[in-house]
Amino acid sequence: MSExxxxxAASGCFNADNSWRTEQATQAAVVIDAEDYFRAAREAMMNxxxxxxxxxxxxxxxxxxxxxxxxxxxPEAVGExxxxxxxxxxxxxxxLLRWDTGALKTLRRGSTVWTMAKxxxxxxxxxxxxxxxxxxxxxxxxxxxxxxxxAFCGGIDMTSDRWDTRAHADDEPGRVKPSGKPYTPxxxxxxxxxxxxxxxxxxxxxxxxKRATGDTLDAVExxxxxxxxxxxxxxxxxxxxxxxxxxxxxxxxxxREIERLYLDLIGSAERFIYAESQYFASRKIxxxxxxxxxxxxxxxxxxxxxxxxxxxxEPIAMDTARARLFEALRRVDQKGRFGLYHPQTAGGxxxxxxxxxxxxxxxxxxxxSSNMNNRSLGLDTECDVTFDSRQSANKDDKHTIRAxxxxxxxxxxxxxxxxxxxxxxxxxxxxxxxxxxxxxxxxLVPYRIPDLSGVEKWLADNEVLDxxxxxxxxxxxxKSGLFRKRWFGRAAS
Numbered sequence: 001m002s003e004x005x006x007x008x009a010a011s012g013c014f015n016a017d018n019s020w021r022t023e024q025a026t027q028a029a030v031v032i033d034a035e036d037y038f039r040a041a042r043e044a045m046m047n048x049x050x051x052x053x054x055x056x057x058x059x060x061x062x063x064x065x066x067x068x069x070x071x072x073x074x075p076e077a078v079g080e081x082x083x084x085x086x087x088x089x090x091x092x093x094x095x096l097l098r099w100d101t102g103a104l105k106t107l108r109r110g111s112t113v114w115t116m117a118k119x120x121x122x123x124x125x126x127x128x129x130x131x132x133x134x135x136x137x138x139x140x141x142x143x144x145x146x147x148x149x150x151a152f153c154g155g156i157d158m159t160s161d162r163w164d165t166r167a168h169a170d171d172e173p174g175r176v177k178p179s180g181k182p183y184t185p186x187x188x189x190x191x192x193x194x195x196x197x198x199x200x201x202x203x204x205x206x207x208x209x210k211r212a213t214g215d216t217l218d219a220v221e222x223x224x225x226x227x228x229x230x231x232x233x234x235x236x237x238x239x240x241x242x243x244x245x246x247x248x249x250x251x252x253x254x255x256r257e258i259e260r261l262y263l264d265l266i267g268s269a270e271r272f273i274y275a276e277s278q279y280f281a282s283r284k285i286x287x288x289x290x291x292x293x294x295x296x297x298x299x300x301x302x303x304x305x306x307x308x309x310x311x312x313x314e315p316i317a318m319d320t321a322r323a324r325l326f327e328a329l330r331r332v333d334q335k336g337r338f339g340l341y342h343p344q345t346a347g348g349x350x351x352x353x354x355x356x357x358x359x360x361x362x363x364x365x366x367x368x369s370s371n372m373n374n375r376s377l378g379l380d381t382e383c384d385v386t387f388d389s390r391q392s393a394n395k396d397d398k399h400t401i402r403a404x405x406x407x408x409x410x411x412x413x414x415x416x417x418x419x420x421x422x423x424x425x426x427x428x429x430x431x432x433x434x435x436x437x438x439x440x441x442x443x444l445v446p447y448r449i450p451d452l453s454g455v456e457k458w459l460a461d462n463e464v465l466d467x468x469x470x471x472x473x474x475x476x477x478x479k480s481g482l483f484r485k486r487w488f489g490r491a492a493s
Contacts, residue, residue: 013241013261013264013265013268013360013364013386013388013390014241014386014388014391015264017257017260018241018243018257018258018260018261018264019241019242019243019257019261019386020200020204020242020243020244020255020257021200021241021242022239022240022241022242022391023195023196023197023199023200023239023240023242024195024196024197024237024238024239024240025193025194025195025196025197025198025235025237025238025239025240026194026195026196026236026237027192027193027194027195027227027233027235027236028191028192028193028194028197028233028234028235028236028238028240028387029191029192029231029232029233029234029235030189030191030234030365030367030404031152031154031156031189031190031191031192031231032166032188032189032355032407032408032411033164033165033166033186033187033188033189034156034162034163034164034186034188035066035163035164035165035166035174036230036231037152037156037188037190038063038064038065038066038067038158038163039065039066039067039230040152040192040228040230040231041065041144041152041158042065042067042081043067043228043229043230044144044146044150044152044192044226044228045081045082045085045144045146046071046085047146047150047226047228048085048089048092048146048147049089049091049092049147049223050091050092050093050147050220050223051092051093051094051095051145051146051147051148051217051220052082052085052092052093052094052095052144052145052146053094053095053096053097053143053144053145053202053205053206053209054094054095054096054097054098054143054144054158055097055098055139055141055142055143055144055145055205055208056096056097056098056099056141056142056143056157056158056159057098057099057138057139057140057141057142057157057369058098058099058157058158058159059096059098059157059158059159060078060158060159060160060178061077061078061079061080061082061115061116061119062077062078062079062115062160062178063077063078063158063159063160063162063163063178064076064077064078064163065077065078065081066163066174067230077115077178078158079115079116079119080115082094082119082125083115083118083119083122083125086122086124086125090124092124093124093125093126094124094125094126095126095128095205095209095217096119096125096126096127096128097127097128097129097130097139097205097208097209097212098128098129098130098139099129099130099133099138099139099140100129100130100131101138128209128212128213129212130208130211130212131212132211132212132249132252133247133249133380133381134247134248134249134379136379137247137375137379137380137381138375138379138380138381139208139380139381140369140370140375140376140380140381140382141153141208141369141381141382141383142154142155142156142157142158142190142369142383143201143204143205143383144158145198145201145202145205146198146226147220147223147226148198148199148202148203148219148220148221148223149194149195149198149199149220149223149224149226150192150193150194150198150226150227150228151192151193151194151197151198151201151202152190152191152192152193153190153191153193153201153242153367153368153369153383153384153385154188154189154190154191154356154367154368154369154385155188155189155190155278155354155355155356155367155368155369156188156189156190156354160177160178160183161177161183161186162186162188162354163175163186164185164186164187164188166411168185168186168187168343168345168351168411168442169185169345169346170185170345170346170347170349172185184349184350184351184352185345185349185350185351185352186351186352186354187276187343187351187352187353187354187355187411187412188354188355189276189355189356189357189367190367191367191385192227192228192231193240193385194226194227197240197242197385199219200242201242201383202219202220203219204242204244204383206219208381211252234400234404235387235392235394235397235400236394237392237393237394238387238392238394238397239387239388239391239392240385240386240387241261241385241386241388242383242384242385243257243258243261243368243383243384243385243386244257244258244381244382244383244384245257245258245259245370245376245377245378245380245381245382246381247378247379247380247381254378256377256378258368258370258376258377258382258384259284259377259378261366261384261386262282262284262285262288262358262370262372262377263284263285263288265358265360265364265366266285266288266289266292267288267291267292268360269292269299269301269360269361270299270361271299271300271361272299272300272301272302272360272361272430273299273300273301273302273358273359273360274302274357274358274359274405274408274409274430275301275302275303275304275357275358275359275372276303276304276305276353276355276356276357276358276408277303277304277305277353277355277356277357277371277372278305278306278309278310278353278354278355278356278371279305279309279318279321279322279371279372279373280303280305280318280321280322280325280326280340280372280373281317281318281321281322281325281372281373281374282372282373282374282376282377283325283374284374284377285372286325286328286329289301289329289338290328290329290332293329293332293333293334293335293337293338294332294334297335298335298337299337300337300338300339300429300430300431301337301338301339302339302340302341302430302431302434303338303339303340303341303372304340304341304342304343304353304408304412304444305322305340305341305342305353305447306342306350306351306352306353306354307342307344307350307445308350310352310354318373319450321373322447323449323450326340326447326449327449336431337431339430339431339434339446340446340447341412341434341444341445341446341447342444342445342447343412343443343444343445344441344442344443344444344445345441345442346414346441346442347441348440348441351412355367356368356369356370356371356384357408359401359404359405362389362398362399362401362402362405363388363389363390363398363401364386364387364388364389364390364401365386365387365401365404365405366384366385366386366387367384367385367386368382368383368384368385369382369383369384370382370383370384387401389401403417406420406421406424409424409430409433409434409444412443412444413434413437413438413442413443413444414441414442414443415437419437420433420437423436423437
């Protein structure tokens with residue numbers, strides 16, 4: 001362990017460059033997959049006394065917030081549910097802010113348009129589209145704040161095609177679109193926070209609201225005891241760091257805390273990194289991983305991705321960049337310490353990984369909205385939260401983080417957590433344990449590099465669809481590109 005790593009381990013991973021602020025959470029939980037998230041969100045909103053703030057990349061009023069028990073007359077669809085909430089509480093106001101470009105999807109969502117019209121006509125419901133972003137950028141944060149007392153922050157959008165259970169069954173009857181059409185399995189994650197950490201996220205949400213609308217909202221004060229009974233806390237009285245990406249605009253200062261945190265965490269890892277991300281396409285993150293793999297005794301790094309990116313532009317840019325990065329890393333990985341996998345169901349159907357998670361040495365746990373791509377580091381608006389057990393007074397937090405990591409690996413392998421935990425201990429390696437436990441059916445599948453056309457290689461190398469900052473959105477120059485740094489060397493050819 002280097003002197004820099006020893007210093008960082010003693011002081012914790014947070015600093016002014018990689019986090020906006022650190023606040024205490026009286027209670028906190030990691031919520032894996034949207035079955036639990038939607039149910040907990042429904043209960044949290046039912047507990048609201050004065051204000052609910054919904055900050056999102058997308059929002060679909062037609063989705064169902066499942067979960068029992070339900071009160072008489074309580075609607076399942078979130079759009080009608082919010083109308084029902086304000087109807088029973090004249091003191092409650094709901095503020096919904098979403099990315100303006102993504103809102104174009106609403107026009108194709110039938111009843112959502114009618115629900116949104118009813119919202120806009122209601123004096124207690126305030127809906128706005130946030131257009132304060134660079135051309136080509138998006139507002140990608142996923143934050144819910146209730147009474148500045150409780151908050152969710154992570155990667156799950158309150159929209160369609162997100163609900164799934166941790167079983168990710170092939171024949172899951174609840175995994176259907178509002179139209180009734182089934183969709184493929186979806187893996188995701190978020191966090192639940194109570195206390196000052198939630199109040200800080202409330203402040204961030206109010207800042208976003210003011211920037212988008214010009215209106216100032218006061219903090220909600222005097223509300224306590226807002227934790228949903230459905231959720232079991234993983235942490236109590238734990239410090240939480242909040243990190244952001246804010247793209248540069250004429251009157252907005254650029255913030256790259258998330259980028260710095262990725263690099264700091266990768267650089268500080270002593271034994272291992274376990275991560276899940278929708279994409280793996282960032283040159284800077286690839287360089288940081290490559291630098292660690294070239295060390296005499298590098299940490300083990302396991303990354304879980306979907307088999308292919310979602311959308312029509314993303315596979316071209318993200319999948320091609322991932323293939324090129326993986327090949328470059330494979331060539332410098334002389335110790336066999338880097339593993340890239342994707343999960344599949346018992347029937348062999350790929351499970352889409354939308355979660356954004358990083359665990360370092362079972363001491364640090366990070367969950368948020370940011371992916372391992374350039375957009376998340378400089379072009380889109382993002383928010384991540386991080387727990388560092390070294391800064392907690394509760395010595396059991398490290399064991400809790402390990403249990404979360406092992407539980408995720410077990411979920412993907414279709415195994416019991418106890419079996420995975422024992423295998424990791426026996427092998428002394430995540431990669432060896434995964435290789436020993438994976439197989440046919442529900443499992444993790446090693447990544448294989450696809451054939452890349454000349455056009456796809458050019459797009460990836462020039463980062464045409466995944467710029468590092470707003471200035472590069474429409475620029476293609478020899479100075480930019482995926483392999484501009486020397487460490488890749490021959491691997492870039």
